[in-house]
Amino acid sequence: MDLLKKLSAIAALAIACPASDFGYFSKHDAGQEVFSFLSTFDSPRNAALERSASALPSTDPTIVQLNPAAIIIADGKKRVAEAHWQTGEFASNQGTLSFTTQYNKFILQVSYNWLSYGSIKGYNEFGEENGSEYKPFSQLATASVAYPMKHIRVGATIKFASDKLTGDATDQTAMAAAFDWGLTWISDSKNYGFSFVARDFGAMFRGYVKDDADDSYPLSQTFAIGGFLRPRSVPRLTLFAESDFPRYAEPDLNLGAEYALGEFFRIRAGFTRTWLDLARDIRELANSSDRPDETNEARMLSFGLGYTSNLFAFDYAFSWLAESLGYEHRLGLRVEF
Numbered sequence: 001m002d003l004l005k006k007l008s009a010i011a012a013l014a015i016a017c018p019a020s021d022f023g024y025f026s027k028h029d030a031g032q033e034v035f036s037f038l039s040t041f042d043s044p045r046n047a048a049l050e051r052s053a054s055a056l057p058s059t060d061p062t063i064v065q066l067n068p069a070a071i072i073i074a075d076g077k078k079r080v081a082e083a084h085w086q087t088g089e090f091a092s093n094q095g096t097l098s099f100t101t102q103y104n105k106f107i108l109q110v111s112y113n114w115l116s117y118g119s120i121k122g123y124n125e126f127g128e129e130n131g132s133e134y135k136p137f138s139q140l141a142t143a144s145v146a147y148p149m150k151h152i153r154v155g156a157t158i159k160f161a162s163d164k165l166t167g168d169a170t171d172q173t174a175m176a177a178a179f180d181w182g183l184t185w186i187s188d189s190k191n192y193g194f195s196f197v198a199r200d201f202g203a204m205f206r207g208y209v210k211d212d213a214d215d216s217y218p219l220s221q222t223f224a225i226g227g228f229l230r231p232r233s234v235p236r237l238t239l240f241a242e243s244d245f246p247r248y249a250e251p252d253l254n255l256g257a258e259y260a261l262g263e264f265f266r267i268r269a270g271f272t273r274t275w276l277d278l279a280r281d282i283r284e285l286a287n288s289s290d291r292p293d294e295t296n297e298a299r300m301l302s303f304g305l306g307y308t309s310n311l312f313a314f315d316y317a318f319s320w321l322a323e324s325l326g327y328e329h330r331l332g333l334r335v336e337f
Contacts, residue, residue, distance in 0.1 A: 033248035034204050034217040035161055035176050037138045041065060041096055041113040043084045044315035044330040048304025049256030050270025052240035055184060055195035055226040057153065060313070061100045061109055061334065064144045066242075067197045067226075068155030069182035071109065071146045073102050077336040088328030089321060092118035106147055107155075113140040122166075138163045153184040159200070165208060172210050178202025178219050191230040195242075198223055222246040236260040243275075250274040266306035268317075272299065299328065311336065 042051065043062035054067035061082045063070045073080060078101060085095035098111035115138040122132030139162045146155035157180040164173040178200045186193040200219040226242035240256035256270040273281075304317035315332040 033220055033246075034174070035138075035163060035200075035219050037115055037163070038140060038159070038161060038178070038200050039220065039222075040090070040094070040115065041140060042086075042317075042330070043082075043096065044086075044304055044317035044332040045268065045306060047086075047299075047319055047328070047330050048268035048270055048302045048306075048315075048317040049240055049258065050254045050272040050299070050302055051244075052226065052242045052254035052256035052270055052272075053228065053258075054182070054197055054224060054242055055193050056228040056238065056240065057148075057184065057186070059308075059336070060315075061098045061111075062096060062332075064109055064111075064142070064146075064155070064157055064180075066224075067182035067184060067195050068144045068157040068180055069146050069153040069184045069197075070195065071100065071107050071144070071155065072148065073100065073107060074336055078102055080334055080336050082332065082334035084315070084330060084332030086328060086330040088319070089326040090117075090328075091115050106145055109142075109144040109146075111140075111142045111144075113142070114138070132166075134166045136163075136165050151186055151188075153186070154182070156181045159202065163208070170210060171208060172206070174204055174208045175206040176202060176204040176219060191232065193228055195226045196224070197226070218247075220246045220248060240270075250276050253278065264307055264309055266308070268302075268304040268306065270302045270304075272301075304330075 042065065043060060045060050046053065046062060046066060051066055053063070054070060057070045057072045059072055059074045061071060061080050062084065080100040082098045083095065087093065093116040094114065096111055096113045098109060100107065100109040117136040120134045120136065122130045122134055124130045141160045142157050144155060144157040146153060159178040159180070161176045162173050165171060179202060180197065180199045182195060182197040184193060184195045199222045201221050202219050204217045222244055224242055224244045226240070229239045231237060236259055238258045242254045243251060244254065245251045252272055252274040254270065254272045256268065258266055258268045260266055299319050300322045302317055302319040304315060306315045307313065312333065312335045317330040319328040321327060
């Protein structure tokens, strides 16, 4: 056991060092992020909490989207199959299928994620319809492993993604590879904990256009710090907070809350805002002047409901989009056996 702990710590450091070096000390490709859709495959629970729950271990397998170290399997269970689906203004059909199992103390998971944007009409350089119709389609396949210890949990995810835009003769399906890693620390009381995560460290290795001489653009390369708290005065309530620091976008703050209604039901709410937008909001409150209408986050506020029994779990999330962009709905079902 001691050997496994040492090997896990060494592996975490070995992953963290090159991730940090590649992400923040190689400046020649700054501002060239691609495949931003990788961060949109949110489960109903993750969306309802606005991606704030990376520090709390969960039996919801899609927690690996936020932190591969946070996945757990319920006592007495060995496998979990889950599917979730969403629709909204940014996608007509989007979802995830995942399978999670346990081998000795290791937790293993594979998932397939898809994103269909529906049919889009083609236009020429004069803004006139050219008779073409495109059906963009994005995909993501992942493989994750987590190793839980008494206070510290470690995990990593390997990702392979593809993105098809038009299908014209001169175009091709772009491809990228990436990895995530995460660390979680939980207190003895299990009433609070912290996480440190790196997401989407990788690059595109096949461009959108054939014979493109420069197609190795990087992905988002995001660091995240999170925490959770269960107040002793309200033991059924769990509060979440996380701040994300993407290399090519504004850092943001994600807040969430989950309240247990009895043994089986949960209600959830979440809020997200970039730090820049928060600063503008504070200035508006301070001087009563109008703040510019722009926002750096499309999704701002979400709510959700969850039901968990011994055999299955069902989740729903409703998200309100900024700038009058509409709404998103998510449904999720998982079976534990």
